[in-house]
Amino acid sequence: MTDKLARIRADLPAVERIAFLNTGTCGPLPARAAAAMAAVTGQEYSEGRASTKRFQQMRLDGQAVRALFGELLHVAPETIAVTGHTTEGMNIVSYGFNWQPGDEVVTTTLEHEAGLFPLYFIARRYGITIRYADIGLGEDPLPAIEAAFTPRTRLVSVSHVSYSSGVCLPLAEIVTAAHARGVPVLADGAQAAGVFDLDLAGLGVDFYALPGQKWLCGPEGTGALYVSPARWDTLEPTYAGFTAVAEQDWRGGYTLAPGALRYESGTKYPATMAGLRASLDWFLHDVGPEWAYARIASLSARARRMLEGLAGVRILTPASRQASLINFLPVGWSPARMAGLVDALTERGFIIRSIPHVPYCVRVSCGFYNTEAEIDGLGTALADLLAAGPEAIAIPEWAAAYGLSDEPVW
Template sequence: MPAATSRLYFNAGTFGPLMSSALQAIQERLQDEYIHGRLGMATWDAIRAIHSNARSRVAYLLNADESEIALTGNTGEGMNIISYGINWQPGDEVITTNHEHYNALGPLYQIRDRYGVTIRFADLGAVGERPVLKAIADLVTARTRLIVLSHVLWTTGALVNVSEVCYMGREHGIPVLVDGAQSAGAIPVDVKALGADYYAIPMQKWLCGPDGTGALYVRREAQNAIKSTYVGYPSMKHEEGVDWALNESAQQFEMGGRQPAAIAGQAAALQWLKEFVGYTWLFERIATLSTYAYAALKTIPGLVMLTPKEGDSGLLSFRLEGHDEDKVVQQLHDEYNIYIRNIPSLKCLRVSTGFYNTEEEIDTLVKALREI
């Protein structure tokens, strides 16, 4: 991971450093296509195998069945698939929170404007400190059709108790869509234990995979509640005597036309994390570093920590009193070769502690922030 060793890389929450095994898999697939072409049954068999390998590795990560996994291009695509998969009627309602990312909110605003749907916002507090169950349950009505929320808030790194919401939704017959952009690869995720109906993830963040790859978990029992908005070759059954029918697995939500090399890189990244790094160690390491950074950052005079609790995720958000967050990000980059980011909506700074970071790097970051 040269991107993580040539600089202090604290921004996995935006883009994780690409690993060499993913790069190698991408190059090998492209080289194979370049030399041998992309025609014939051998090509189709190879592509199907690449896709199946990626689905199975995502399924392992999330504790799902391969048939419940659809490959996507990113988290936002998964959020769109589910949000547009409901037969919305004027006056229907959707519940979300005041800390959601644009990839979750964008589809909801479009649905609101197109179909006359009402969006209700559950207030989780300024930094996500309030209990989520009561905040959402208080907004449920007979017209609620969907609940959308994040597992980890992108704004402050607060861990949301989505399982409570998922089981409450099950009791009321309301499906729950979870944005897993800041959880997949950063904390353990067991979609079956969570009770999630739908769970969308990216590959380019904590999982250090290639851009344009991701996945959507669709609980088997919740699959029929959603209709495919767009379909393609992978969505369909290809059986003799069947003119038109969708696949009976989550694959019905795959459009097709994706770059096989990128998906090969996706599978390779997941394989490397599982077999070389180890998920148990990875999650423990991220939590340990986050806890260490939380304590270290709080020693800086004038620093106001926004993250409610240390060690719950790999994200930490804070403000430096008297400093413009944009300028701090730029100064750290230019003068210290340190990469973090800002969160415009909260006018704060955000640090991501990846498994590849070290306590010494965190100490260097703290020293730099003291000097600014």
């Protein structure tokens, strides 16, 4: 292990307890973020929560967080709204248009609830049509996406990296195809932000929603939404509070806050803001994004090779479009046994996850802090469990709550 990796891992106490190969759900928390949050909650408890000094600190943390997200995404801080999660960003954009009955949105068959459910609800409320581009596992997604456009298309809403197949969609090409038809693009960056370099201005994407808690190792309940300056005038704020308006006269006269700040509202939890600021600062200035991206890519390639070497394993993530996630399954195993496999691996010291719905699989995601030995160890544990077969795996109690059947799907 290099000195740098040892130092980074020492900043993340949780990674010493277990091989944490599920960053796609949540990254580990750096010590300094935990300390920043503890300092705020301690102060709240002992000094109270209503001082001007504290309010100013919240404002400064918000400004710093916008600037840090801007640095990560190579865009100006004014283009960033701080949100509570990716889902909030997807909602802000999906609800932000003056929809007319018959308008259409293009999305894909590999989306997360975060992007999909706002579309269901705007469809129900405004009578719009959702066109699902059937992109299979995502090997060659562009033709199906292009075929879904009609003259009524008003928005494209897609994941940058699909959480269920692991495919990294060609966002720049999707943006080019959409813009050629005058249509803006909303991307869900939950599985992309902190994984590879994101030059949002270069990509030309109009809206980009991302979380704090996954690859960026921030606290839960944090995220950001990028809104391109070209769209500030057309994307309406759907809910508003004191941050959304710059000046007003109490009688309906107002000017909107400059830039993406207009999409924020209300008081955020100061402890999570302080923690997010510390995590982003640590990721950008201690870990170093280039180093992190290179490590994630090389560990993911190693994990793929490991899985390719296991008999009976089918990898769903297209090889040429792999980024943060590798989705796979032991052929002939039921969804319930795959859930049990994840629990059996946890007992052996490895955390991964199962996807308990279509396409029913298991998923490994490597963080920059993982070691090569952890990947190899996962391979040995998996080989052992697969050799014993699905009958040797107990079905977890919670499988019933998800309606997971014991019939193989693949």
